[in-house]
Amino acid sequence: MPQPNRPQPDGDQPTLAEPGRVVSPEVEADGTVHFRLFAPNAQSVLLRSPELPKELSAYEAPMARGDDGVWSLTVGPLPPGIYDYGFVLDGLPLADPASASLFGTRRGARGTVEVPAPPDAPRLDAWRDVPHGSVAMHWYRSPAVDSPRRAHVYTPPGYGDEPERAYPVLYLLHGMGDDDACWTQLGRANVILDNLIALGRAEPMVVVMPDGMPLGMPEGEMSEWWPRALETFRTDFFLGLMPLAESRYRVDGSRERRAIAGLSMGGAHSIEFGLTRLDLFAWVGCMSAAAWRAERVVERLAQDPAATNEALSLFWLAIGVDDFLLNTHRDFTAALTQAGIDHELHETEGAHTWSIWRQYLGELVPRLFR
Amino acid sequence: MPQPNRPQPDGDQPTLAEPGRVVSPEVEADGTVHFRLFAPNAQSVLLRSPELPKELSAYEAPMARGDDGVWSLTVGPLPPGIYDYGFVLDGLPLADPASASLFGTRRGARGTVEVPAPPDAPRLDAWRDVPHGSVAMHWYRSPAVDSPRRAHVYTPPGYGDEPERAYPVLYLLHGMGDDDACWTQLGRANVILDNLIALGRAEPMVVVMPDGMPLGMPEGEMSEWWPRALETFRTDFFLGLMPLAESRYRVDGSRERRAIAGLSMGGAHSIEFGLTRLDLFAWVGCMSAAAWRAERVVERLAQDPAATNEALSLFWLAIGVDDFLLNTHRDFTAALTQAGIDHELHETEGAHTWSIWRQYLGELVPRLFR
Numbered sequence A, B: 001m002p003q004p005n006r007p008q009p010d011g012d013q014p015t016l017a018e019p020g021r022v023v024s025p026e027v028e029a030d031g032t033v034h035f036r037l038f039a040p041n042a043q044s045v046l047l048r049s050p051e052l053p054k055e056l057s058a059y060e061a062p063m064a065r066g067d068d069g070v071w072s073l074t075v076g077p078l079p080p081g082i083y084d085y086g087f088v089l090d091g092l093p094l095a096d097p098a099s100a101s102l103f104g105t106r107r108g109a110r111g112t113v114e115v116p117a118p119p120d121a122p123r124l125d126a127w128r129d130v131p132h133g134s135v136a137m138h139w140y141r142s143p144a145v146d147s148p149r150r151a152h153v154y155t156p157p158g159y160g161d162e163p164e165r166a167y168p169v170l171y172l173l174h175g176m177g178d179d180d181a182c183w184t185q186l187g188r189a190n191v192i193l194d195n196l197i198a199l200g201r202a203e204p205m206v207v208v209m210p211d212g213m214p215l216g217m218p219e220g221e222m223s224e225w226w227p228r229a230l231e232t233f234r235t236d237f238f239l240g241l242m243p244l245a246e247s248r249y250r251v252d253g254s255r256e257r258r259a260i261a262g263l264s265m266g267g268a269h270s271i272e273f274g275l276t277r278l279d280l281f282a283w284v285g286c287m288s289a290a291a292w293r294a295e296r297v298v299e300r301l302a303q304d305p306a307a308t309n310e311a312l313s314l315f316w317l318a319i320g321v322d323d324f325l326l327n328t329h330r331d332f333t334a335a336l337t338q339a340g341i342d343h344e345l346h347e348t349e350g351a352h353t354w355s356i357w358r359q360y361l362g363e364l365v366p367r368l369f370r
Helices: A189-198 A222-248 A265-274 A295-301 A305-311 A326-339 A354-367 B189-198 B222-248 B265-274 B295-302 B305-311 B326-339 B354-367
Strands: A033-038 A045-048 A060-062 A070-075 A081-089 A092-094 A102-105 A108-115 A134-140 A149-155 A169-173 A206-210 A258-263 A283-287 A314-320 A344-348 B033-038 B045-048 B060-062 B070-075 B081-089 B092-094 B102-105 B108-115 B134-140 B149-155 B169-173 B206-210 B258-263 B283-287 B314-320 B344-348
Touching: A033 A081, A033 A108, A045 A070, A060 A070, A081 A354, A092 A108, A102 B108, A108 B102, A108 B108, A134 A222, A149 A189, A149 A222, A169 A222, A169 A265, A189 A206, A189 A354, A206 A222, A222 A265, A258 A265, A258 A354, A265 A283, A283 A354, A295 A326, A314 A326, A314 A354, A344 A354, B033 B081, B033 B108, B045 B070, B060 B070, B081 B354, B092 B108, B134 B222, B149 B189, B149 B222, B169 B222, B169 B265, B189 B206, B189 B354, B206 B222, B222 B265, B258 B265, B258 B354, B265 B283, B283 B354, B295 B305, B295 B326, B314 B326, B314 B354, B344 B354
Parallel strands: A169 A206, A169 A258, A258 A283, A283 A314, A314 A344, B169 B206, B169 B258, B258 B283, B283 B314, B314 B344
Antiparallel strands: A033 A070, A045 A060, A045 A081, A081 A092, A081 A108, A102 A108, A102 B102, A134 A149, A134 B134, A149 A206, B033 B070, B045 B060, B045 B081, B081 B092, B081 B108, B102 B108, B134 B149, B149 B206
C-alpha cells in the first residue's frame, strides 16, 4: 500500500516529527494534560475548549510551535473529568487527529480527553464494574420528513430478564448541532444511569434519545428556522418517535411514569412538548435551556396555574451562572414565577458544556418517578 | 459565546474564505464530487482515498489552492457508491472538517461521501423504505482484559414481535484499526441486512459485531503482537462475548445456525475461531482475509479433510485482484486445496476497501443458513 507523503528531514533543518508518531492528548497521573498537533507550516494553532479553566482562557489558548513542527500546550493539573476539545489551525477548526476518542456530530468531528478520578472518589460518569444496560439504535420512517430518522434507546440492566415488567420512560433531548448519539457518546447517559441504578439512587427506566434536528442544521434566519424546525420535530416526536418507542419497549404508558428533559435547544423542546402535553408528561427537566419563544407556553399555562401545578410532579431547571443563555433563562423563570407556575430552579457554577450536562443528568434522574 | 479567531481580510490580499462556509464534499447530480479544505498556509494538500478511480490515482491526489485559501479538487463523475476519504495537510492526515458524516475509529476520524444511485437501480447498501431492524450496543466485562468491552448486535425486523422465535446468528468481524461500530457505520451491515430480508433473499438473523482489538492498536513487532492479540481476543470471544450474546438474544445455539465471517484481520479471526471450532460453526466467510499464520490451521485441518468438509456447510472466500494481500491469500487458498479442504473462492475486481466489503456482505449473507 502506498505510504502517505511525509515531509522529509533536511540536513540543514531540524528533523520534523512523523505525524503518525504524535501522541495527543497525553494525560499524566496528576491530571496535567499535554495537547499536540503536527502542523509544520501553520502560522497559528489554538487549543479550543469550552471547558478550559477560566484562569487559562474562557475558550481558546494559543499553542507553541516546536522545532519538529509539533505545536503543543500543557494544561493543568485539571480536576478529574471529561473535557471536550479541538484545535484551530490557521482558522480551521478540527478535531485532534491523534485522539483515539473521536466521533462525528452535525458540527463535524469532536473529541474528548478524560482525566481519571482517584479510585476512592469515582465519578458518576465513569465506567464501573456494575450491571450494564444497553443502547439500541432504531431507524424509522417519520410522518414529518422524507429522510430516514434514527433514535437511540437505553434499556436498564435486567430489562431482558423480566419480560412482564413495564418501566418508566424518560425522553432525553440534545442541543443544537448534536444528534441522537450525543447523549451516549458525549453525555455518557448510559454510564450515569447504570451507576445510579447500581447505587439504588434511580428507578430502572427506559431512556429514549431522539434526533431533535429533523431539518438538519439551521439555514437562513433563526426566527424563520426555529418555528419550522420545532413544528417538524413536534410532528416527528408525537407521531413517529413516541409510537415507535412505546410499541417496541415495555413502558407503562401513564403520564406519572413518563418524563421529558433536554439540554439547550432540547430544553426548549422539553418546554414545548412537555408543558403543553401534561396529559402525557408529569415530569419535565430543563438543562441550560434555550427558552426561545417560551413566553407563548407560559401565557398558555398562566390561564390555569393550579391545574398545571397539580399535573406537574416535577418541573426542574438548572443553568450555569457563566452560561451565555443565563439572562434569557432568568427572564423565562421570572415569567414562570409571575404566572404562578411551580418550578425548581438551580443556578449552579459552570457554563454551556457537556461537563455540566452530565452533572445535571446525575442530579435529575434520581428525582424522577419517585 | 466567544467566536473562533478568523483570518481577517486584508485590503491588499484576496479575501480569505470563512472556514465555516466551506462546503465539502459537494456532490452533483451526475456524480461529480468537489472536495474542499480551507487551509491558507498549507504548502500541500492531498485528497486521500483508497477508493479513488485508478486513472486518477491509486491512493492520493494533489489538491489546488485558490486565492481564497481554499484547496479543492473535482473528481468524477463517480459511479453511485459510498467513498471513504480524507485529506493530508502538509503530511497531517485528517478527516474533512466540513463533512457532516464523520465518525471515529481507532485510526482517528473518518468520513465518507455518498453518490446516490438512480431510483431504478437502487444500491443494496442504501436506505430503503422497508422494515428496519435495530442495532444495540452492549458493554461488558471480559475475562480477557480489564478494560470495558463493547459489542454491536443487529436484530432483524420483527424480532421483538415473535418472542418465541429463535434466529440463526452471524458473528461479523472488522479489520485492523476499526472497532465494533464500523460494520454499521462504514459497512452499513444493518442496511444491507434490512434490504436483503425485505427482498426475501436472506434469512432473518441476529448479527453480532464484536470489537476485535481488545489490546488496542499494535505496539512493537507484529510477529510478537499478533499471537498475543489473537489469543486475547479468542478468550474474550468464546468466554465473554458469545455467552453474553447468546444469553441476551434468542439464537438457535446449533452449529448449523451459527456463522462467522470477517474482513482483513477479521478474516484471520474467522479462520482461527471458525475452522478450529467446527463444533460451533458450520459457516465461515472470509473477505480480503489477512491469512496471518493460517498455515497452522490448515495443517490441523489436513489431518482429516473429510471430517472438515462434512462439517462445513460453506467456506466462502473473496478478495479483490488489486488487494495488497492477494499473494498471501493465494498462498493460503492453494494450501487449502492441497490439503483437500473444500472452499469457494471469489477473486473479484477491487482492492482493500469498504466498498468491496459491503458488496461481499451482500453476496455472502444470502448464502447463509440455507
